[in-house]
Amino acid sequence: MHRGKGMKFVGDSRIRSYEKNRIPKDYSEYPGKTEAFWPNFLLKEWMIGAIFLVGYLILTVAHPSPLERQADPTDTGYIPLPDWYFLFMYQLLKYEFASGPFNVVGAIVMPGLAIGALMLVPFMDTTKERRPLKRPLPTAFMLLALCSMIYLTWESVVNHDWDAAKAQGEIVEEADVDTSDPGYEVYMNQSCVTCHGENFEGTPAGAPLVGTGHTAEEVKDIAVNGIAEDGQQLMPADAFQGSDEDLDKLAEFISGITNQK
CATH class of the missing domain: 1.10.760.10 (Cytochrome c-like domain)
Incomplete structure (x- = not known):
């Protein structure tokens, strides 16, 4: 082909002009500090998630959930107990300021404030600093929430009558009764x-x-x-x-x- 008037440039409409932006950036200049989200970071997340999922399934098979007797809505003596991850809420409702006439405070107001504070964290802490000591407010709120949950859970476990709970939920074989006796x-x-x-x-x-x-x-x-x-x-x-x-x-x-x- 000769250079000159007969030379034409033809564009292919099937190739998008911004296709090159899909190529991951070269992060070799920042080793260990950042990487491409796809596939590097996301693959690591999937691998960690798979490990935890397999471990959780193994624990589920090795320690099946304990079963109690059939639920009886007419049994007013039965005291229900939530799972361990809700024991702190269960303990909170035992205190005078969060139970009885103030039950709304313990069941709605206090949990609502905690969840609301958690949702506001991104707006309260806009700094790019990652060290906890440089982020006093989020660190203080997180430590307060963590210590409160640990303390309330511990109090619930210590003060609960586990022997009575086991007895009231124990599966007992029903007797063969002659109701005409x-x-x-x-x-x-x-x-x-x-x-x-x-x-x-x-x-x-x-x-x-x-x-x-x-x-x-x-x-x-x-x-x-x-x-x-x-x-x-x-x-x-x-x-x-x-x-x-x-x-x-x-x-x-x-x-x-x-x-x-």
Whole structure:
């Protein structure tokens, strides 16, 4: 081809003029300080995320979530407990200034202020400094929030009755009950059902009856004299308020429940 009038330049409309901007910048002049988001930084993030995900799945398989008995909305004695990451909120609602008539303060106002402060952090701290000592306000807020969560979680764990919680949520096999038995009617009409439950599974106020092995005579003695252990009255005396005939029916019925396995 000869230079001159016959030379023409043809552009290809399929190639965008800004296509060259997609090429990652050369960061070799700043080693270890910055890098291209794609694919260098994002690939590292995915790798770390995959490691944590695999570790979490292994923990889930090795330690499955504990199950409690079937939820009973009529059981007013059951005390629900949130998961560990909400224990600090659970503990906060126990204090006088955040419970009762001030429940709105502990449940809405204080968490709302904390979340609002977190959302305002980018606007409160516009400095490019990365060292914590050079960023006093964000560092102070973060340390305050962290210390508060640790303290409240610790207080919740220490002050909670874990043995009682385990007992109230324990899965107990239901007894095979003959509801036509006269003793069952006595059981339902007396205060027994309040403490020991409709299915004899027990409540925080009374022990389960299935599998205890008590005889009819022992049941009668307990119903009349109660149970005391280490100076503590576990079951009050004269809990049964009825005739001797009803007591015999109840004792025979309960002894059949207590000897089931």
